[in-house]
Amino acid sequence: MFNSIQELVALAQAGGVPIWQVMISQEAEETGRGEEAILLEMGENYRVMKEAVGRGIQGVTTHSGMGGGDARRLHDYLQAGNILTDETLLKAAGYAIATNEVNAAMGRICATPTAGSAGVLPGVLLAMQEKMALPDETIVRHIFTAGAMGLVIANRAGISGAEGGCQAEIGSASAMAAAAVTELAGGTPHQAAHAMALALKNMLGLACDPLAGLVEVPCIKRNAAGAANAILTAELALAGIESKVPWDEVIQAMRQIGRGMPATFKETAQGGLATTPTGEAWKRLLWS
Amino acid sequence: MPYRSVFEIIGPVMIGPSSSHTAGAVRLGQLARRIFGMAPQEITVRFFGSFAQTYRGHATDVAVVGGLMDFETDDPRIRDSLQHARELGIAVTFIPEAEPPQHPNTLTMELASGDSTLRVTGVSLGGGAVRLTELEGFPLNLTGESPAILVLHLDVPGVVAAVTARLARNEINISRMDLSRRERGKVALMVIETDQPIPREVEQDLMETQHVLRVTLLQG
Numbered sequence: 352m353f354n355s356i357q358e359l360v361a362l363a364q365a366g367g368v369p370i371w372q373v374m375i376s377q378e379a380e381e382t383g384r385g386e387e388a389i390l391l392e393m394g395e396n397y398r399v400m401k402e403a404v405g406r407g408i409q410g411v412t413t414h415s416g417m418g419g420g421d422a423r424r425l426h427d428y429l430q431a432g433n434i435l436t437d438e439t440l441l442k443a444a445g446y447a448i449a450t451n452e453v454n455a456a457m458g459r460i461c462a463t464p465t466a467g468s469a470g471v472l473p474g475v476l477l478a479m480q481e482k483m484a485l486p487d488e489t490i491v492r493h494i495f496t497a498g499a500m501g502l503v504i505a506n507r508a509g510i511s512g513a514e515g516g517c518q519a520e521i522g523s524a525s526a527m528a529a530a531a532v533t534e535l536a537g538g539t540p541h542q543a544a545h546a547m548a549l550a551l552k553n554m555l556g557l558a559c560d561p562l563a564g565l566v567e568v569p570c571i572k573r574n575a576a577g578a579a580n581a582i583l584t585a586e587l588a589l590a591g592i593e594s595k596v597p598w599d600e601v602i603q604a605m606r607q608i609g610r611g612m613p614a615t616f617k618e619t620a621q622g623g624l625a626t627t628p629t630g631e632a633w634k635r636l637l638w639s
Numbered sequence: 640m641p642y643r644s645v646f647e648i649i650g651p652v653m654i655g656p657s658s659s660h661t662a663g664a665v666r667l668g669q670l671a672r673r674i675f676g677m678a679p680q681e682i683t684v685r686f687f688g689s690f691a692q693t694y695r696g697h698a699t700d701v702a703v704v705g706g707l708m709d710f711e712t713d714d715p716r717i718r719d720s721l722q723h724a725r726e727l728g729i730a731v732t733f734i735p736e737a738e739p740p741q742h743p744n745t746l747t748m749e750l751a752s753g754d755s756t757l758r759v760t761g762v763s764l765g766g767g768a769v770r771l772t773e774l775e776g777f778p779l780n781l782t783g784e785s786p787a788i789l790v791l792h793l794d795v796p797g798v799v800a801a802v803t804a805r806l807a808r809n810e811i812n813i814s815r816m817d818l819s820r821r822e823r824g825k826v827a828l829m830v831i832e833t834d835q836p837i838p839r840e841v842e843q844d845l846m847e848t849q850h851v852l853r854v855t856l857l858q859g
Contacts (some may be wrong), residue, residue, distance in 0.1 A: 454655030511765025565694030
């Protein structure tokens with residue numbers, strides 16, 4: 352099994368195949384399952400992702416009453432047509448928010464790589480699918496590109512907010528999505544790895560400081576930020592821009608920052624936004 | 640390398656809001672339930688670290704009880720697991736602990752039903768992956784991802800040989816193995832993870848093996 356992004360890209364280059372193919376072959380070897388069964392399971396996961404987006408766009412209210420309804424708001428804003436940037440970008444952000452509003456309402460989602468960051472990858476992929484009019488099969492294959500990047504990040508740095516802060520969740524999700532979109536748009540494995548590194552670098556240091564210990568504020572809107580960052584860095588990589596710090600060194604930096612971060616900022620709701628006067632007020636309202 | 644499969648990164652399909660604090664807690668509960676082998680009548684859950692601070696907001700309490708009732712991570716009944724437990728007359732207690740744990744997402748489950756009790760500790764690694772770290776005071780390293788057999792036995796020579804020989808007879812390959820004891824010459828715990836599922840007749844034979852006290856089968 353590949354232990355680094357360097358090894359992953361080398362395997363893809365040696366075989367003259369995209370990263371997603373390396374991941375599918377590796378999964379078949381590791382689990383003894385056929386490639387068809389593996390693709391089928393991922394297809395099922397993608398169906399769950401799309402269902403969550405569909406539900407979120409309708410407008411979801413979370414249990415706490417703190418969040419919800421923003422996917423609907425962004426959707427209506429986009430429909431009105433007077434937008435500053437680009438339809439695909441806003442769709443990705445809106446779908447990301449939709450997924451995480453459903454998550455906060457204890458709805459059914461697919462963790463990618465975590466539940467708190469589950470909006471980023473589906474948001475980006477679904478928006479791209481609509482833009483490029485691609486069949487589900489193509490998108491499902493590229494989820495393996497994201498998965499391969501995520502596996503290396505998870506094994507070398509970690510993907511839990513409690514161990515590594517929000518950078519480990521939204522940062523990892525954004526890096527995974529950036530690589531997937533880069534390959535989807537015809538980029539090489541080398542470019543996909545740069546997109547991963549560029550995306551992750553932009554998210555380094557991000558604290559996990561959720562209000563009242565809920566996965567709502569700031570988590571939901573950070574999924575939108577992760578989606579936008581993924582699209583931006585994929586564009587950079589496709590333009591031939593490279594990360595000056597090598598891929599695996601960026602992941603190592605995330606690990607170091609995560610380890611060094613005090614527990615106050617790692618999913619304990621004891622610092623940052625969680626302990627602002629507003630954060631404290633929500634905590635009192637919900638838990639006392 | 641704790642993560643081996645792409646579906647640990649893209650997955651699990653689950654009820655929100657947190658893969659580590661909700662889905663991971665469901666899995667820890669499920670593992671404990673399967674080791675216990677029956678529905679517990681009393682449940683005490685001790686939360687440590689991040690779990691102790693955010694278990695209510697992340698629905699960790701609801702999730703671990705859902706797992707102890709053997710619900711899957713994407714079972715909508717998880718949302719109402721506390722009510723399900725109440726209806727079944729199960730006594731549930733949650734205790735946030737101040738003691739700093741080795742891993743920030745740690746919980747201990749104490750289960751009881753009649754004369755049977757079980758105390759098991761686990762950690763949630765992120766993205767829904769988990770590991771049991773302690774069982775009845777024995778250190779442990781069990782993910783529940785592959786089939787496994789837990790053998791409690793007297794700490795005397797020959798037991799490991801007898802157990803592994805019985806597995807070999809059924810062409811069951813061992814992928815990981817752990818042996819731990821609290822004191823020399825007393826009782827030891829052997830944990831064996833395998834590539835193939837372990838048939839019931841092997842479990843039966845192992846239970847009748849000399850010096851073996853208890854055998855628990857987990858089918859991945």
